[in-house]
Amino acid sequence: MDSTQLIAILGSIVLQAAPLIIAVCGETISERAGVINLSMDGSLLLSALAGFVAALLTGSLLLGFLAAAAVGALFAAIVAFGSLHLRQNQVAIGFVLAMLGDSLSAFLGQSYTRLPGPSVPSWHIPLLKDIPVLGPIFFRQDAVVYFALLLVLVTWWFLFRTRAGLELRSAGERPEAAFSRGVAVRKLRYLYAILGGALVGMAGAAYSLSVKIGWAEGHTRGMGWIALAIVIFGGWSPVRGAIGALLFGATKALATLLQRSFPQVALVAFNAIPWLLMIVVLLLVSGKLAAPLLARAPAALRRPLRSLLQAAPPAALGQPLDES
Amino acid sequence: MHKKGILFVALVALLLAACGSGGASGEGFTFGMILVGPQNDHGWSQAHYEGGQYVVEHLPGAEMIVFDLLNPADKPEATLEGVVDEMVAQGATLIFTTSDEFEEDTTTVAAKYPDVTFVNISGDDALTGEGPANLSNVMGRMEEMKAIAGCAAALTTQTGQLGYVGPLINHETLRLTASAYLGARHCYETYRGEDPDDLEFTVSWIGFWFNIPGVTSDPTEVTSSFLDTGVDVVLSGIDTTEAINVAGQRAAADHAVWAVPYDYLGACENAPSICLGVPFFNWGPDYLAVATAVAEGRWSQSWLWNGPNWDDLSDLSSTSVGWLNGPGLSAEAAANLADYISKLASGEVAVWAGPINLQDGSAYIAAGAVGSDEQIWYLPQLVEGMQGPSQ
Amino acid sequence: MSAKPSFLQRIWPLLPGLAALLITTLLLVVMGTDPIDAYLAMWQGAFGSSARIYSVLAFLVPLLLAASGLLLTFKAGLWNIGIEGQIIMGAIAASWVALRVQLPAGLQIPLELLAAMAGGAVWALLAGVLKTRGGVHEIFGGLALNNLAILFTNYLIAGPWQPPEGGSFRGTQPFGAHALLPLFDNSRLSLLSLALAVLAFAGVALLLTNSHWGLRLKALGQNARSAFLLGVSSQRELLLAMALCGALAGLGGGVRVLSWFDSLRQSISGGIGYLALMVVLLAGFRLVLTPLVAFFFSAVLNGSITLQLRTQLHSALGDILTGVLVLLVLLFGNYTRVQRVVLRAAQAARRRLSDG
Amino acid sequence: MQLAQRYGFEVDPHERIDDLSMGERQQLELLRLLAGGAHVLILDEPTTGISAEQKELLFDSMRTLAREEGKTLILVSHKLDEVQELCDYAYVLRKGRHVGGRSLPCPNPELVALMFEQLPPRPARRNTTQTETVLELQAVSVRSTRLELEPVSLQVQAGQVLGLAGLEGSGQELLLRACAGLLPLAAGRLQLNGTSAQLHWDYPTARRHGVAYLAAGRLEEGLVAGLTLTEHMALVNKAHGLLVDWAHSRQQAAEHITTYQVVGQPESYIENLSGGNQQRFLFAMLPKDLTLILMEHPTRGLDIRSTDWIWEQLDARRSTGTAIIFISADLDEVAARSDQIAVFSGGRLVRTVAAAQTDADELGHLIGGAA
Structure with a gap:
């Protein structure tokens, strides 16, 4: 394999990871504010369908993405309403919505199966595209990739560099403290859960309009759960989450290449890699294994190592707050 | 509940009686069709579905009951037997089970309903005698069409690398994939004057007839991976259209790539400009023949492996399999391809002409010999020169 | 807030059902199907003949087994989403015995069922140990193990357990008749497995209501810290709950290969584990309701096959009906909570009106 | 900045x-x-x-x-x-x-x-301290994320009551939890009844050795909301057989309700009881023969009647040789109920004094940080 091929493969990895990155950013925002949106898998499916159908019928990609975002936001709003207002278990509601989104997409999408439809055109960014190596990998893609990359930076900046981001995080970490300091915790949680859900919806449209164009039953099945795991792996940071999504894409690409290089190894061995990786990675980031490891590390290394390995969820993730 | 059941059975009996008296016309004739994928997948399942519709159009009064997406991943509550029960209850006297996946179950269920005629597509139980007397097999002789597909790819490639997105490994897929390779090899040598050993032909199996997320490899990613690593023509052997979709997307971004879809006449629609053509199944005429025979009460067991109408590969009233040139095929390539087709038609050239070695180097078809139906149908491995797993 | 339940409060539990029905009816109307035809088809598909009823019962067996197991893990506060993989591993273990072991008739089937339980239990313990020792949340450990179990099936049926004629990805060759559960009246229903499922459910009910262990699980699920201080060993009990749940799920998987099918196939469970989770959620973890809800699910899903055949609508309609129902019950099932939210909203609106 | x-x-x-x-x-x-x-x-x-x-x-x-x-x-x-x-x-x-x-x-x-108002004249306390040592700490230090307790050495005799005084967060909680096996010892040795238990000292071991621990937050650490009194009884009873003898547990709960004067029914959910009654019930659930009872704020939030009642119970246990270590923020309680008082300040055991030879004045000074 020569370097052009390697660059081409890396470019594909970036493209295929783009929807995952968008979904991970959305879920990170939601969880940072204290709301787990476990419905992601169903929400991705239904929004992928909605995005494709809307774009197909109207001919407008923008409307496709908006329709998908609306579906994602609706799912998130149901989770938020159920937990924040009705004080029900977020995990249970999310799980049911994940199932329901799957069956709804299968039912409603029946007549749109495999139809040729619109897709996001590729557009190379002038100047940037000519940067050696990085240009072909990151800047000869389509708008979805640029949106995903930009979203990572904006989300990171918003979460960690703005006052509103601080309030968002405080709603997820110490809602009582935030409330006592005048933060409207519940309102914020609604806002960011719905915003996060809308991003998940756009990720769905990113699949059906850019990465896996068109619609078929079960189009993105499983990706929502993987995105949820990547949020954990990413330590609830959009940057680390994006790296996680890219690494995940890389392992899948590697699995495809390995299958061709090692025909004697059973096919399923390569398909198992992402799932084995999921277990290993979650083992690594869980406090139980990481903490003793960190304790033994030299003090100078502890901080960089921790930011690499450790991932504590927002302290009040999934917990209700009584504001009355 | 039980009383209701008896009532139901009585109703069925009535329907059956009515159909018996219907005779030749097909009036009151109901047949069932069971599909493994969605009926509009632009691939394997849609080709069958349209074959069924062809019967409905040409056999006046015939009615079709369809059940699609019968696979345990999508519907744990449905079994072939349960669906057949229901179809028989609705009056079906002929049932097409259109996947290799249904082979064993069809044989079992056929024994349960000896008065209903079963046709399993791509199976061989009627050939081997494992199936009961009311079961027959139909398959299209796709091998030459795949060879034509391979030829079109070899005539077009600029990098000398072809990629084949395969479903799962069995006799059927091995022989079809190998046929594509043999056609490509022949044309690469004959029409382009290249050394056929320089032609790289790589097979990547996804693990099932179509993508099941998390279970199979994703054909979108497999195709991307091919195109990233120098392959410029992708051939599809799976039920669905991912390969041509991805290639179309690449072409829109100014890459010189092409695709050859499979199964369904209309499969080029997804990206016409880079579609070199499609080897397709045309089940209609064969299904009509079977349905008419059943409706007229003169059906008898058979194992059909029907070939194309060599005079016109796109004559939908007569050919069982066919080839349709795609808009992406250059005029020069089209001319060469027409030549290849005419030689295949005349028998001057045979796809499975020896010497052919298997992938592990063992001799399979001797020099000067042509592979027998049996040898082709039960091909045990890919053939020498192909890259990719054989099991 | 009066002591006597109001009319609304009394009919409240029925409302989610009505609403779910309304929503699916709307869907049907939008898709241009006569709802009456559709529901009639579903009814007949589930209860239209004795064969259909047997089918409903046959599908119920693994569903009820899995749901019974989940009652245990939910009681301990665990989200055993890995139950799907546990069903599959049970099926694989049972298939191993059926394919590779030859025993006298009286021993063959019991050994297959025991192997099925062991297979499910091992897979569940794996998820349990990942949680208790590795700190991996059972939802994600379970999901990964589910997919690994599916891939393992694929490996077996395409590799070492491939039928002798080679090829097909459909599954292994059919097991010998002696290895299969005896079937009832030409259906896919094995009365033995139905009896086992009922027995398993009764056992779980007994464990949960009357055993020391069940009480410890309940304490763990309610307040793990207090339970620990009162002398309950959380690791051991959680693992035991997982193992038992896995064993029941695995038994369900065994029943799938030994009676519903006759061989190990790809996607042998096809989501029964997830369905069982929905069953238990809809039953609100209540013992009495669980088998009823499981039966309801089985009937709806079986009915949706007929629905698809008659109306050409996607059979996912049945999943939508049950899914919407579970969602509505989860959201609005608790009358007092809903009432509180409504009252508060009304108060706030009144305040805003009087302020503005 | x-x-x-x-x-x-x-x-x-x-x-x-x-x-x-x-x-x-x-x-x-x-x-x-x-x-x-x-x-x-x-x-x-x-x-x-x-x-x-x-x-x-x-x-x-x-x-x-x-x-x-x-x-x-x-x-x-x-x-x-x-x-x-x-x-x-x-x-x-x-x-x-x-x-x-x-x-x-x-x-x-x-x-x-x-x-600190003048301490009321103390009721005559029987001294039940016996000679054998129940608990001996040798240079035990304990670490938490917030605080490190400097090495502590002390002995507690059978029948003795040791009060731990100090502002909250001065280290006495760490010591108590370490004794219960809930926190690992960072250094030092802990001996119970003469057996060194430095290596595998965890909570289940401590329980097996007759150590009981009652935390401050009763519903958080001690009782299980959602369980009835009967269920609590059945939970702590040694399991005989697989199934719970509900009649027996109910009867036991009823007996304890009478004996310990709990206002509640066997069927009552524990969270519906008042704090005092919850504490009484926690006491009722303690096993009969204990070597050592460790308590955080045993009477916090309780009325005077419950407080006295609880100390009566503890005195009764004391007289059979059970040693008691407790933490209280109420100096009067510490002074009145203890034989020995260990005063903590800023993560250090400042001094151990005999309760009979000290007064609130001195305690106040010690707590206030004067060594």
Whole structure:
């Protein structure tokens, strides 16, 4: 394999990871504010369908993405309403919505199966595209990739560099403290859960309009759960989450290449890699294994190592707050 | 509940009686069709579905009951037997089970309903005698069409690398994939004057007839991976259209790539400009023949492996399999391809002409010999020169 | 807030059902199907003949087994989403015995069922140990193990357990008749497995209501810290709950290969584990309701096959009906909570009106 | 950052909160409030868990705030030295009542007299202390994320009551939890009844050796909300067979309800009982023969009747040789109920005194930080 091929493969990895990155950013925002949106898998499916159908019928990609975002936001709003207002278990509601989104997409999408439809055109960014190596990998893609990359930076900046981001995080970490300091915790949680859900919806449209164009039953099945795991792996940071999504894409690409290089190894061995990786990675980031490891590390290394390995969820993730 | 059941059975009996008296016309004739994928997948399942519709159009009064997406991943509550029960209850006297996946179950269920005629597509139980007397097999002789597909790819490639997105490994897929390779090899040598050993032909199996997320490899990613690593023509052997979709997307971004879809006449629609053509199944005429025979009460067991109408590969009233040139095929390539087709038609050239070695180097078809139906149908491995797993 | 339940409060539990029905009816109307035809088809598909009823019962067996197991893990506060993989591993273990072991008739089937339980239990313990020792949340450990179990099936049926004629990805060759559960009246229903499922459910009910262990699980699920201080060993009990749940799920998987099918196939469970989770959620973890809800699910899903055949609508309609129902019950099932939210909203609106 | 320099704080703004020491966190919090434009600052025990050096720094900046910037500061503290050092006027509150005030500085004893009313004449306590040692700690130190307890050595005899006094967070909780096996020993040896249990000392082991632990938060650590009294009874009973003998457990619960004068029914859910009744029931669930009882705030939030009743129960156990170690924020209780009193301050065991030879005055001083 020569370097052009390697660059081409890396470019594909970036493209295929783009929807995952968008979904991970959305879920990170939601969880940072204290709301787990476990419905992601169903929400991705239904929004992928909605995005494709809307774009197909109207001919407008923008409307496709908006329709998908609306579906994602609706799912998130149901989770938020159920937990924040009705004080029900977020995990249970999310799980049911994940199932329901799957069956709804299968039912409603029946007549749109495999139809040729619109897709996001590729557009190379002038100047940037000519940067050696990085240009072909990151800047000869389509708008979805640029949106995903930009979203990572904006989300990171918003979460960690703005006052509103601080309030968002405080709603997820110490809602009582935030409330006592005048933060409207519940309102914020609604806002960011719905915003996060809308991003998940756009990720769905990113699949059906850019990465896996068109619609078929079960189009993105499983990706929502993987995105949820990547949020954990990413330590609830959009940057680390994006790296996680890219690494995940890389392992899948590697699995495809390995299958061709090692025909004697059973096919399923390569398909198992992402799932084995999921277990290993979650083992690594869980406090139980990481903490003793960190304790033994030299003090100078502890901080960089921790930011690499450790991932504590927002302290009040999934917990209700009584504001009355 | 039980009383209701008896009532139901009585109703069925009535329907059956009515159909018996219907005779030749097909009036009151109901047949069932069971599909493994969605009926509009632009691939394997849609080709069958349209074959069924062809019967409905040409056999006046015939009615079709369809059940699609019968696979345990999508519907744990449905079994072939349960669906057949229901179809028989609705009056079906002929049932097409259109996947290799249904082979064993069809044989079992056929024994349960000896008065209903079963046709399993791509199976061989009627050939081997494992199936009961009311079961027959139909398959299209796709091998030459795949060879034509391979030829079109070899005539077009600029990098000398072809990629084949395969479903799962069995006799059927091995022989079809190998046929594509043999056609490509022949044309690469004959029409382009290249050394056929320089032609790289790589097979990547996804693990099932179509993508099941998390279970199979994703054909979108497999195709991307091919195109990233120098392959410029992708051939599809799976039920669905991912390969041509991805290639179309690449072409829109100014890459010189092409695709050859499979199964369904209309499969080029997804990206016409880079579609070199499609080897397709045309089940209609064969299904009509079977349905008419059943409706007229003169059906008898058979194992059909029907070939194309060599005079016109796109004559939908007569050919069982066919080839349709795609808009992406250059005029020069089209001319060469027409030549290849005419030689295949005349028998001057045979796809499975020896010497052919298997992938592990063992001799399979001797020099000067042509592979027998049996040898082709039960091909045990890919053939020498192909890259990719054989099991 | 009066002591006597109001009319609304009394009919409240029925409302989610009505609403779910309304929503699916709307869907049907939008898709241009006569709802009456559709529901009639579903009814007949589930209860239209004795064969259909047997089918409903046959599908119920693994569903009820899995749901019974989940009652245990939910009681301990665990989200055993890995139950799907546990069903599959049970099926694989049972298939191993059926394919590779030859025993006298009286021993063959019991050994297959025991192997099925062991297979499910091992897979569940794996998820349990990942949680208790590795700190991996059972939802994600379970999901990964589910997919690994599916891939393992694929490996077996395409590799070492491939039928002798080679090829097909459909599954292994059919097991010998002696290895299969005896079937009832030409259906896919094995009365033995139905009896086992009922027995398993009764056992779980007994464990949960009357055993020391069940009480410890309940304490763990309610307040793990207090339970620990009162002398309950959380690791051991959680693992035991997982193992038992896995064993029941695995038994369900065994029943799938030994009676519903006759061989190990790809996607042998096809989501029964997830369905069982929905069953238990809809039953609100209540013992009495669980088998009823499981039966309801089985009937709806079986009915949706007929629905698809008659109306050409996607059979996912049945999943939508049950899914919407579970969602509505989860959201609005608790009358007092809903009432509180409504009252508060009304108060706030009144305040805003009087302020503005 | 400008603010930090103005007040002489050295807080690295890039550090994570968990990595900051308590002192640094206090500084940060102060900065945060000042940046928010606060004019009145209320500081509740601001020096808890911080070093003397950091305390000086903090006090300097507080003085700057008050004198130079005209901010109003209200300090809530138990530590007399701090109050004397920093404040202009002190109000003394006791048991929810305002009992007086003094302009500062003033002699310490005046304040102490206000803080701790004269101890009532103690009821004659039988001394049940026996000779054999139940618990011996040798240079035991315990570490938590916030505090490190310096090595402690002490002995508790059978039948003896050891009271642990000190402001909350001075280290006595760490010691108690370490004795219960809930926290690992960072160093030192722990012997129970003469057997060294340094290596595998965990909570189940401690329970097996007849150690009982009652935490402060009854519904958080001790009782299971959602379970009835009968179910609690069945839970703690040694399991005979697989199934619960509900009739027996119910009868037991009923008996305990009578014996321990719990207001409730066997079918009552534990969370529906009052705090006093919950505590009574916790006592009812303690096994019969115990070597050592460890308690955090055994009577916090209880009325006088329940308090007395609980101590009667403990006395009864004491007389059979059970040793008791308890923590209480109520100095009167510590002084009245203990044989020995260990006083903790700032992560250190300051001194162990015999209860008979001390008074609230001395305790107050010790707690306040004077060695």
